[in-house]
Amino acid sequence: MAMVNVQYRVHCTESERGWGQKPFHADFDTREEAEAYMKRVNDQNNLPYVPDYYERADSIEMIEVK
Helix, strand or coil: CCCCCEEEEEEEEECCCCCECCCCCCEECCCCHHHHHHHHHHCCCCCCCCEEEEEEEEEEEEEEEE
């Protein structure tokens, strides 16, 4: 069985009023780093209203790195 190098990709969405949404991602070497990043991003979304600009972390995916 071949050794596989993996990373953890956090899928995110950037939203800006008047400009719409744009997907982006950030890659990490460990699941713990990915989960910490996801928490850090989503913890900023705590206002009682929707701001003009915000980011949200949607999911974590394990990817193979060649």
